[in-house]
Amino acid sequence: MTALLIVEGVAILLLAVLVVGLLRSHAEILRALHELGVRPDGDESQSASALRPRPRLGTEAPADIAGTTPAGSTVHIGVTGTDSRTLLAFLSTGCSSCLPLWESLQSEDPVTGLADTRLVVVTKGPEAESPSRLQQLAPRDATVVQATAAWDSYGVPVTPYFVLVEGATGDIVGEGSASTWAQVGSLILQATGDRDVGASGGELRADHELRRAGIGPGHPTLYPGNSSPERDEK
Amino acid sequence: MRIAAHGFEVDVPRGWDGEIYRRPGGLKPLGGPAEHTGAVVHLGNFPLPNSRGDYGSGAVEVMGPDGIFLSLFEFGPGSVGKALFRAEGLPTVTPEDFAPHTMQRPLPGQSGAQYFFSMRGRPFCLYVALGTHARRRQLVPEINQVLGSVSLSDT
Known part of the structure; x- marks a missing residue:
């Protein structure tokens, strides 16, 4: 017992x-x-507000992307060293959350209205995607690249996932997951807005500090070698 | 980053777009051999639009002032041995080769150059378009650097 x-x-x-x-x-x-910004309760409004740009400024240089297209071409997409921004949309043919995004792409261009922003859809390589399904889903006018290496180099944690890269600097302006293009648009606007505010705020702070020190436009200390604008004009 | 397809290999510079594809064939004649379609290499230092012609129509229109567009276009077997393709190997591009009227469709400020040659017995045309004719001396070294990385194998 x-x-x-x-x-x-x-x-x-x-x-x-x-x-x-x-x-x-x-x-x-x-x-x-x-x-990662994913709400298990499926509340879209909360999910959208939970999206936050996660800047990785200056940490690691994002890579250009090389792979194949659904039509079988071999391609290289310039992401860095360009004048434009690139929105990388990491989608899959087997992911149910990606389906509405694929379907919307057939009728709308999510980056319309965003100046100098290019959309590139990145799927995994032919070894991990259904070629016939991809041919059905991939819109004719969108740039679609199959590149498993890009998923690794950008550290994609979930699907779907979006990364906005500033081409001129190679900075990742923002990244996150979203289930609709409207949420992606919100993510982009927030990421670019935060960045612009940060940049202008920095300039204003610098001007303010210079003014406090008695240094304004045309001050001799701003022109090393005594070559002030007035002297150059003479 | 180096890309390879259809026997071609090329180092695509950072920030450039590149594509290697084979032109789609036409209908196969009954009982006849499949139509041979040549390989095409497109390179540009700007985002290449998806819809564009073999000689860059649709792309050169959106090219900026410092834009460079290259098309390496393979002709069919019927052109092998023709006098037009007598020159052997990829050409070295010079600023003097460019002229605004060489564009497939003349666009204000732009200019183009065209070369016919053979590589490994395959007949090719190299077509180069520049965003600004006046900037050809600055842009040509970059073009030759890219062309210097192109290689073609027998496959």
């Missing part, structure tokens, strides 16, 4: 440890999803 009680006690203890482990694992998954 005592032995039976001991065995039962040990079994209960093991089960308790198992339950605690499962709860902890579940909490970690939820936390990871939350950090």
